[in-house]
Amino acid sequence: MAAEVKKQLGDNIFLTTLDAAASWARANSLWPMPFATACCGIELMSTAASRHDLSRFGSEVMRFSPRQCDLMIVAGRVAMKMLPVLQRIWMQMPEPKWCISMGACACSGGVFDTYAVVQGIDRFMPVDIYIPGCPPRPEQLIKAIVELQEKIKSGGTINAREFALRDTAEGPTRFDEDELIRIRERNGLKLDLPKYDPVH
Amino acid sequence: MPLELLDAPGLQENQKEGLWTLNFGPQHPATHTTLRLVLQLDGEIVIDAEPDIGFLHSGFEKLGESLDFNQYVTIVDRMNYISPLANEIAWHHSVEALMGIELTPRCIYIRTIFAELMRIHDHLLCTGTCVLDLGGATAFMYAFNEREYIYEICERASGQRFHTSYTRVGGLLYDVTDDWIAMVRKFCKNFPKAYRDFAGLVMKNRIFIERTQGVGVLCKEDAIAGGATGPVARASGVTRDLRIDEPYLAYDDLDFDICCAKGGDCYSRFQVRMMEMEQSLKIIEQAIENLPSGPIYNEAYGKTGVPDKTEVYRSIEGLIHHFENIMPNRQMDVPVESFYAATESPNGELGYYIVSDGNFKAYRARTRPPSLLHFALFPRMIRNCMLSDVVAVLGSINIIAAELDR
Amino acid sequence: MTSESTTIVSDKQSLLQSVLPSIRQEWTAFQEQVRVVIPSKNVLEFLTACRDVAGFDQLIDLTCVDLLEMPGASNRFEVVYFLLSVDAGTRLIVKTYLNEPELTLPSATQVWFGADWLEREVYDMFGIIFSGHPNFKRLLLPDEFVSFPLRKDYPQQGRGERHNFPVITRSQS
Numbered sequence: 001m002a003a004e005v006k007k008q009l010g011d012n013i014f015l016t017t018l019d020a021a022a023s024w025a026r027a028n029s030l031w032p033m034p035f036a037t038a039c040c041g042i043e044l045m046s047t048a049a050s051r052h053d054l055s056r057f058g059s060e061v062m063r064f065s066p067r068q069c070d071l072m073i074v075a076g077r078v079a080m081k082m083l084p085v086l087q088r089i090w091m092q093m094p095e096p097k098w099c100i101s102m103g104a105c106a107c108s109g110g111v112f113d114t115y116a117v118v119q120g121i122d123r124f125m126p127v128d129i130y131i132p133g134c135p136p137r138p139e140q141l142i143k144a145i146v147e148l149q150e151k152i153k154s155g156g157t158i159n160a161r162e163f164a165l166r167d168t169a170e171g172p173t174r175f176d177e178d179e180l181i182r183i184r185e186r187n188g189l190k191l192d193l194p195k196y197d198p199v200h
Numbered sequence: 201m202p203l204e205l206l207d208a209p210g211l212q213e214n215q216k217e218g219l220w221t222l223n224f225g226p227q228h229p230a231t232h233t234t235l236r237l238v239l240q241l242d243g244e245i246v247i248d249a250e251p252d253i254g255f256l257h258s259g260f261e262k263l264g265e266s267l268d269f270n271q272y273v274t275i276v277d278r279m280n281y282i283s284p285l286a287n288e289i290a291w292h293h294s295v296e297a298l299m300g301i302e303l304t305p306r307c308i309y310i311r312t313i314f315a316e317l318m319r320i321h322d323h324l325l326c327t328g329t330c331v332l333d334l335g336g337a338t339a340f341m342y343a344f345n346e347r348e349y350i351y352e353i354c355e356r357a358s359g360q361r362f363h364t365s366y367t368r369v370g371g372l373l374y375d376v377t378d379d380w381i382a383m384v385r386k387f388c389k390n391f392p393k394a395y396r397d398f399a400g401l402v403m404k405n406r407i408f409i410e411r412t413q414g415v416g417v418l419c420k421e422d423a424i425a426g427g428a429t430g431p432v433a434r435a436s437g438v439t440r441d442l443r444i445d446e447p448y449l450a451y452d453d454l455d456f457d458i459c460c461a462k463g464g465d466c467y468s469r470f471q472v473r474m475m476e477m478e479q480s481l482k483i484i485e486q487a488i489e490n491l492p493s494g495p496i497y498n499e500a501y502g503k504t505g506v507p508d509k510t511e512v513y514r515s516i517e518g519l520i521h522h523f524e525n526i527m528p529n530r531q532m533d534v535p536v537e538s539f540y541a542a543t544e545s546p547n548g549e550l551g552y553y554i555v556s557d558g559n560f561k562a563y564r565a566r567t568r569p570p571s572l573l574h575f576a577l578f579p580r581m582i583r584n585c586m587l588s589d590v591v592a593v594l595g596s597i598n599i600i601a602a603e604l605d606r
Numbered sequence: 607m608t609s610e611s612t613t614i615v616s617d618k619q620s621l622l623q624s625v626l627p628s629i630r631q632e633w634t635a636f637q638e639q640v641r642v643v644i645p646s647k648n649v650l651e652f653l654t655a656c657r658d659v660a661g662f663d664q665l666i667d668l669t670c671v672d673l674l675e676m677p678g679a680s681n682r683f684e685v686v687y688f689l690l691s692v693d694a695g696t697r698l699i700v701k702t703y704l705n706e707p708e709l710t711l712p713s714a715t716q717v718w719f720g721a722d723w724l725e726r727e728v729y730d731m732f733g734i735i736f737s738g739h740p741n742f743k744r745l746l747l748p749d750e751f752v753s754f755p756l757r758k759d760y761p762q763q764g765r766g767e768r769h770n771f772p773v774i775t776r777s778q779s
Contacts, residue, residue, distance in 0.1 A: 035227065037234050037256055038602050039281035039363065042325070046351075049344035064228065079605070080768050081748045082234060082255040085226050087774055111275060114259030115755050115764025116747070123769065126776035134363060166776035254746035261731070262755060262762050300637065424664050424692055427720030438692060445695045537636050538671075540688060540699065553686065555671050563676060568667040568688070576723040605746055 023156030033069035037076030040103035052138035077105035264565030322546035330595030416593035430548025
């Protein structure tokens with residue numbers, strides 16, 4: 001019956017699910033909110049400029065108001081004074097929203113293992129795609145956006161229920177020294193190694 | 201809590217009827233990444249502005265105490281991130297001045313060419329984003345397109361588009377090749393047309409002129425007492441350019457002019473930057489024609505420069521030379537002294553004060569940030585201007601948050 | 607060192623020594639850069655004389671060095687002022703030493719107002735207090751930060767302040 005209907009109607013009607021249709025629309029019109037803090041911000045601007053044009057992928061406008069965006073690109077290192085601002089802007093964005101952490105500093109602190117730089121925004125905020133590089137080339141950012149589009153198209157839902165399942169913090173877990181000692185003892189390693197002092 | 205609105209005690213004392221406070225927050229398109237201004241306004245006129253900075257403070261100076269002179273260049277790159285090589289050249293200029301090292305002519309000329317390319321790079325971004333903030337997106341696209349050619353040149357020399365980490369103590373990372381020279385020549389040939397396109401869109405544009413002339417005036421005395429240097433000071437009438445007054449690299453041999461203006465407003469700063477781009481192109485053309493041949497490391501200082509990999513792996517002298525260069529306590533001798541040296545970076549006088557204790561690592565590496573002093577002058581410039589002028593002035597003084605906050 | 611720049615500044619040296627004979631000034635030069643060390647109680651007087659008498663009308667930079675780990679140092683903090691005379695192009699570095707517990711200096715904003723933010727930064731990073739400053743509070747770090755990071759006894763990775771923030775998971779936001 002469905003096959004007959006399809007034959008009669010031809011290519012004028014597509015049968016799909018609401019989730020898939022909504023995800024397709026959302027993936028191809030991701031408006032980025034550039035949270036550009038540092039050098040990666042300049043590569044973000046280069047990606048939006050004429051040579052590596054980001055608007056070919058649907059990111060037509062970079063709206064600076066979080067209420068109008070659905071993709072937050074954290075480009076650059078986040079200092080501890082800036083982190084509450086970042087969190088507040090994330091909370092201001094309406095659903096569905098995704099986050100790309102661009103550059104080594106946003107992913108894990110980068111070169112700056114100092115008192116003032118947050119060692120990876122994923123410790124405090126949910127991140128969907130990570131882009132390594134210092135700074136990543138514009139082509140890498142475009143690849144990340146394309147991957148995010150694939151991710152949305154393959155798993156997106158109309159009422160964003162896939163996000164409700166992510167209820168644990170996604171950052172690095174605290175290193176457990178006793179675990180390391182147990183692993184060493186299990187393998188018969190009796191070395192008197194200095195105790196690892198993780199300055200979190 | 202850094203997001204409290206009435207966070208500025210200076211403004212609260214002047215609270216009169218009719219004045220309102222606006223938070224020009226750290227996340228705003230025109231705040232060139234992470235600056236915050238708390239403005240006190242009377243209608244649309246700005247009565248007072250208190251800047252709040254530190255949103256990008258990353259502990260650069262603390263890192264300077266744990267990385268050695270050749271490693272710290274990677275960090276220094278990330279300060280004024282729109283002209284990274286200029287920072288590297290300034291850093292190694294200070295280190296070499298402290299250690300008393302002389303460079304070979306080829307190294308000097310290549311560094312000069314890169315310094316001027318970076319000046320064009322920086323001024324293109326500054327003018328492009330200034331015009332973008334005022335609404336002209338086309339000029340921004342033109343400027344960024346030109347910058348892509350400079351990125352290609354940097355990539356050809358060092359492998360990275362920006363954050364090249366190209367200079368080393370006493371020399372450079374790699375020597376340049378003939379196709380690099382051809383690329384620079386091609387850039388010199390194509391840049392004037394793009395410059396004319398860009399300037400033609402903006403300089404005589406009535407909207408741009410009305411938005412920038414007479415706005416954000418900085419008088420000469422304020423510029424001097426406030427510590428302004430570079431295009432910001434030169435636009436107010438201070439005729440000081442470190443390339444002519446305290447020549448370093450190859451500037452003594454090259455022929456160019458200092459660009460100054462008398463107005464001290466946004467339009468003058470813009471004009472100074474545009475003129476400086478023309479002068480930089482002139483310098484690059486002269487330098488690339490007269491590029492001397494020869495080594496990039498000075499043979500007199502045996503321990504500078506990591507040798508070529510074929511020598512390292514195939515001869516014992518090469519291996520020892522590499523070893524002497526890389527191992528922590530075997531590197532060059534550094535006098536136990538403190539020294540300050542500055543260069544004319546595109547933003548102003550970028551100087552490094554290095555205190556050394558004999559190791560190949562700085563005991564204290566202080567960056568003298570031009571953006572910090574320019575941003576401190578901002579409240580003086582913005583008094584009695586309109587709210588929309590805040591954007592124009594902020595764009596014209598070229599504040600780079602990473603240099604500001606370090 | 608008898609180059610032209612040193613001769614000019616030693617004119618400044620004789621000038622400043624004749625104008626302020628009561629202040630103990632130690633002039634040295636290293637590779638044509640001239641430095642003078644003065645006691646911390648005479649800083650404001652000396653800087654005012656530098657501006658008015660010797661013609662140094664621009665303060666280029668103001669910084670501090672913590673000499674805790676420097677071998678052979680007898681004082682803890684060294685506050686350094688970099689001066690420039692715009693017309694003549696001469697430079698001078700003025701240094702003064704401070705030891706705990708008296709870490710205060712008079713503010714140089716009366717002499718050059720550009721010292722404003724530079725002094726706030728020195729306070730922020732080292733804890734040196736400048737009295738008479740118009741708006742004295744931290745510049746770069748958040749106001750609730752308690753330590754002074756660029757001191758040598760503060761670790762590079764900090765003491766946990768950088769990760770003292772609430773976590774937002776995806777289901778909450």
